[in-house]
Amino acid sequence: MIERVTSTLFSVEEQMFGTPPADSKKYATALAECIVSGAAIPGTPLLTNAGRDENRSLSSCAMIPVIGSTLDEATETKLLSHYKQNMGAGFDFNDCNDPVALLTQINNLAARETATGNYDRYIGNMGLLPITHPSIHQFIKAKRDREMKHFNISINVSETFMERAANKDLFSLSNGKQVQADALLYAIAENAWSHGDPGLIFLDRMNRDNPLADREEYAYVTTPPCAELGLAKEETCHFGYINLGSFILRRRGDIHIDYNKMREITHLLTRALDNAIEYSLSRYPSPLSASISRTTRRIAIGVCGLADVFLAYKLPYASAEARTLARDLLSFITYAAKCASIDLARQRESCPAMKFPANKYVHGSFLEEKYAQKPTHTVSAHDWACLASDIRNSKNLRNLSVTALAPSGRSSLLLDATSSIEPLFSIFSHDGTIQPRIVNFLMDELNGNADTVAQVCQMATLSGSFQQCELLPASIRACLKTAKEIEPMAHLQMAAEIAGVEGVVDEAASKTVNLPYDTRVSDVVDIFLQAYRLGLKNISIYRDKTKAAQPEML
Structure with missing residues (x-):
């Protein structure tokens, strides 16, 4: 597996960028060593596809447009073309008259395709509906009365709605009907309490950190199945993971992080994922996917093993010290990946988006406002200011965004690491x-x-x-x-520190607050309100024993 993956990833070096064969082999060997040692790994869709089928891209998921209330033949064909590439899908149901009907049809299609046994990965989807949609009440309870194993569903909530809910005010839907905002939030919480769906997504907050949000075709309209980043229309994503636990150094009883090694591996993974984009461009099912990927070249470096680091440092997950350490680690990776992206731009040229007048990197103080306001022990405000100035003046940046915290489930298992930024699950x-x-x-x-x-x-x-x-x-x-023994606020605080509006990653984090069985609906309402107040970009909850097929969580 490692041989076919690394050879596929770095085959584009010579073909597209003129890299000497000896250097391409060096990079491929270095990535192979990372995987074997447990330091880093590409996402499992990439591991599944690379070198196995010449016609498959290396993307994890894509945003697929839908409209109306019926799954027409053209949309079904587009869906199947993505599913057959082992991609998940994100949907924006805002333009659907009956989103529940269409949601059900797509889920049934995914179930039917899965039953054929012709797929290497589970088919996962995200269904997103704005809180203002006239069918919002029906959508909220869409998974309560019917089985939909192939969908996560979430509600795109605005800050205005959350404020109205907190103040028990009225809120207007898009058809002019007024509803009690707190009752609507309670309905969301009650259904999440019952079976885990829906979650909340603050798409406006995600778009504030989107450098091209002012251009409609590049604004985020949905997310992947686990909501770790925003997706524009027909946009795709490529993932890779760094195992934080592999950088722990023990010297004469003291614990340290090998940041030099972390920098090297972050640079290598940035290069590998940029290669994955290049490889995928001619293999996407949709020409628009190829166009937007070529324009922005967004990659998503995530992590696993954070809980392993906390064990090494003897830090409780719920402690302020743990949150500080997490910020130090993740800010360093984001900074290192952006430095690597600048280097790649000098070698291969910048992504075309860097020439857009609306690009926030070039016009304004995007990076300074996003990161320099809350520096960490590993990246100072001065570091971010210098980086921002370099990008602004040179327009050198290969990848418009570089970090997002996906669940890392399968990848963390392969690396024998705890998943993503989660605490011990069991x-x-x-x-x-x-x-x-x-x-x-x-x-x-x-x-x-x-x-x-x-x-x-x-x-x-x-x-x-x-x-x-x-x-x-x-x-x-x-x-x-373990996850359900930690207070909900500690889950929220960790997510907020790393990936909220004042976080240290470009995008967001897939984060679930695990709750004991005796949790009340009112507790879930409070968690949603706290997530909003802490600046999270998304949140979901899961109450123990509310799904018959849940993994054991003893």
């Missing part, structure tokens, strides 16, 4: 034993006392948690809290 491995990363953590904390570690693990196995193990100090137990 204390157990798939075979029911305590996770090795936790056993190793306990061995360090308990001075290598294997008998005590075994006793503690036995107690945790019986109770399903370390939180009742009085043999452990409270500080250690706090580090071992």
Whole structure:
């Protein structure tokens, strides 16, 4: 797999950019070593497609336009052409008279295609509807009464709506009908409480961080299935992941992050994903997808292993220190990827979007306002100002955006890392034993006392948690809290610090707040309001045991 992926990715170096064969081989070998060592990996759609079918692009998903209330033949053909490339899809149902009917038809198509057994990946979709749509009430409960395994659904909510909901004011739908905003938010919360859908997406906030939002054809209209970034009409995305846990250095009892190695690998992954775009341009199912990808060349570097880093540093996920460290790590990757993108622009030329009069990088103080206002220990305000000035004056930038935090589910499994920016999902491995990363953590904390570690693990196995193990100090137990044991506010604060409106990544983060079964609907309403107040760009919740087929979360 590694051979076919790396050879495919770097085949375009010689063909399109005149890179000497020896250098192309060097880059391919370096990426292969990253994958083998667990430091970084391309997204699984890329792993699935590269080198296996000459006609497939390397994209993860695409925005597919729909209109009306019926899945017509042309749209079905377009959908199938994307699904057959192992791509997910994002939909904007704003122009649909009956979005629930069309949602159902597309889901049934995905289910029918999956049943053929001809697909290498699960078909996933995102259905998005604005809060102002006349059919909003029906859409909110679309998944409550019918099975739709192939869709996540979300509501595009505005800040105006959230303010009206918080103040219990009236809110106008697009047809002029007035509704009670707080009742509408409660309906969203109640359905999310019941079965996990819908989530909330603040598309206006995503577009504020979109350098081309002022041009209609490049404004975001929906997201991929997990809402980690915005997508313009027929736009696609390419993902890769950096395993934060692989950069931990231990020296004479002290813990450090190898930022030099992180910079090198970020540069390499930026190059690899830019190659993935180049490879995909002639293979997209839609000419418009090729056009927008060629114009913006957006890539999405994400991470996994954040919870592994917190374990190494003995930091509870819910602590301010953990959030500071997360900002340091992610701001460094964003900065390094932009530096790499500048270097690529000098070698290969900038993306055409850098010549647009509406481009915020070139006109105004986009980067300074986005990042320099809240510098980190790894990237100063001066660093961001100098970078912004360089881009503004030279117009050198190969990729319009570079970082977004997708779930990294399959990729993190391949790297044996915790997923994305999430806390520990469970204390157990798939075979029911305590996770090795936790056993190793306990061995360090308990001075290598294997008998005590075994006793503690036995107690945790019986109770399903370390939180009742009085043999452990409270500080250690706090580090071992799983997703549903962490307070909702801590989930929200982490997402806000990294990927909210004052975050340190270009796009957003796929973030789920895991909740215990006894959570109330009113609690979910509060979580949604807090997500809004903290500046999140999207939020979803999942209450334990509300889906029969959920993964074990002991």
